[in-house]
Amino acid sequence: MVVFEKPHALTDAVLHYCPGCTHGIVHRLVAEAIDELGIEGRTIGIAPVGCSVFAYNYFNCDMIEAAHGRAPAVATGVKRSLPENIVFSYQGDGDLASIGLCETVSTASRGENITIIFINNAIYGMTGGQMAPTSLIGQVTQTSPYGRDPKTQGYPIRICELLSTLEAPAYLERVAVNNVKNVRRAKKAILKAFQNQVDGKGFSLVEVLSACPTNWGMTPQKALEWIDEAMIPQYPLGVYRDKEAE
Amino acid sequence: MSEKVMMKGNEAIAEAAILAGLRHYFGYPITPQTEVAAYMAKKMPKIGGTFLQAESEIAAINMVYGVAATGKPAMTSSSSPGIALKCEGISYLAGCDLPALIVNVQRGGPGLGGIQPSQSDYYLATRGPGHGDFHVLVFAPASVQEMADLTGRAMHLAWKYRMPAMLLADGTLGQMMEPVVLPEPSNAYGEDNPWATTGTQMKRPHNIVNSLELAPETLEKNNIARFERYRKIEETEPLWEEYLMDDAEICIVSYGITARISRNAIVEARKQGIKVGMIRPITLWPFPKEPLAAAADKVRSFLCVEINMGQMKDDLELAIKCRKPVDLCYRVGGMIPTPDEVLEHIKKLAEGEE
Secondary structure (H helix, E strand, O other): OOOOOOOOOEOOOOOOOOOOOOHHHHHHHHHHHHHHHOOHHHEEEEEOOOHHHHHHHHEOOEEEEOOOOOHHHHHHHHHHHOOOOEEEEEEEHHHHHHHOHHHHHHHHHHOOOOEEEEEEOOEEOOOOOEEOOOOOOOOOEOOEOOOOOHHHHOOOOOHHHHHOOOOOOOEEEEEEOOOHHHHHHHHHHHHHHHHHHHOOOOOEEEEEEOOOHHHHOOOHHHHHHHHHHHHHHHOOOEEEEEOOOO | OOOEEEEEHHHHHHHHHHHOOOOEEEEOOOOOOHHHHHHHHHHHHHHOOEEEEOOOHHHHHHHHHHHHHOOOOOEEEEOHHHHHHHHHHHHHHHHOOOOEEEEEEEEOOOOOOOOOEOOOOHHHHHOOOOOOOOOOEEEOOOOHHHHHHHHHHHHHHHHHHOOEEEEEEEHHHHHOEEEEEOOOOOOOOOOOOOOOOOOOOOOOOOOEEOOOOOOHHHHHHHHHHHHHHHHHHHHHOOOEEEEOOOOOOEEEEOOHHHHHHHHHHHHHHHHOOOOEEEEEEOEEEOOOHHHHHHHHOOOOEEEEEEOOOOHHHHHHHHHOOOOOOEEEEEOOOOOOOOHHHHHHHHHHHHHHHO
16 A cells, blocks of 8 residues: 655755755645645746756646746746646745735736745845845844844735735735645645646635755754744734635 | 738837737837837837836846747837837846847937938947847848838848847938738747746746856856857848949948938939949848959949948958948938939049049
8 A cells, every 4th residue: 555655746856955945845745735736747847946846847737937036927928829728836935925026016017817835034045045025033044144123124024914905816825835734734735826827716825834954054844844834924924815714 | 811901110110010029018208119019109008918018228138038038029229329229128138048029210429419310330239238248130121111011021030030030220210101011910929838937837847047157167068159150140131232232333232221321312413323232231240251252353442331430341341251342421420421422432433443
């Protein structure tokens, strides 16, 4: 009896992520959702610039690598060209909430029928740990060596709250992947974000609070705890928009 | 379709693109090309196509990138400052070997510049508009008819060579009305695009549209392979027109709107007994080096007529290997030389040669 196996939507490529990084968990949840909905053959994924840039090697569906921050615009083009296909982007906080914020807000506001998986780990990972738009007040990074100071570096951006001021989005939820219970909730949210697209409901985004032990300078265990202690108070989990429930 | 209709240059571009199979247009308002977007906004919903006013020039070119990745014709249009913003996306299109059409109805610069006609994006267009080593096909129409004809040609060749193409017009050509015979409907793109990301249907390995390559050996190989393709294009695709070159002692080299002005000046100069002709590049990349080099064997001198500070003059001097003197007649900043100004320049050259 098979009790555990790799989702079909994931390739056999070995992930390049650091020990304790939660990208692997989220990749798996996305792949499980694709498998469960039976949509792999008609899904097109958009990879970002950031740690998950190589996502195009990890998902078995067709993949497009976008310029930094432009994944929602690329996804818009793909979806307008192939409305029957399922289109998702997978983006980090620098990509989605900083350089690509304009594309994020505008795509959400148009209500494009796409799915966005947004990884918020409060730091730029790929470039070695610089301050992100979502870095916490006081958080020490390479470019905020004395801790993020709101006087000169502003405040963290809450994407779900920001997008919930828009009329169009169908579904916005923030989840975390730092314990079993939260991973299960994250799975449900990601599945729903894809199901919405299959049902033609419109723009769905799931923000996933994720760990970056390497650049946070923590052990993997401590990093998971830090999500509870520091991130969730700043970024409360929950549903910020669900048109279906309204 | 063979009857003549009166159309603005910008509208001719839009209609010709649709006739060549375009169904996805993304743009952002900027003078003097907004008629392209306005035309698309009216027409696309009626033919089941997409018109989308993007949030920015950057978003527009990336939407084009998305459609291009699915193997369908995609287009954006803008004017100089907007084209500068699209350069990142154009570089990605080139790096992923994706076809697309970018229309640049040029205006004066640099910076915000002005809204009057210009050819000051010659360097930007012909040197590869964006970061990295690459080229785009560059077409320079000189009439509303050519706006229509070269739009279709650009789309066909973009698909054939899997690279972006740019139609490099200017504000005058965009705004002026002329009779035009619209091209017959065609399908610029083939149906079979095995590289496109359209979904695997669980029948093939996944396709990846990507320009990232971290192994320098492989990235070098990719660049060299792309330039081998470019060499073939340089051999086969240059387009130009010769005018009264048989006995010419002075050769004007000019493209786009300034070629039309030069033509008037040539007619007048001929009446005054000056043997002057013109070679008009229609493709700016690939640049028609061959006819220019051949002309250098026959003529005494060249005269570049441009509305920039002499950007094509470099290419001309390279093409003729500086064997003959090259003079420059120019106006910039949205100013355009009159036929009389060009004529005066021709006369000065003719006198100097006697």
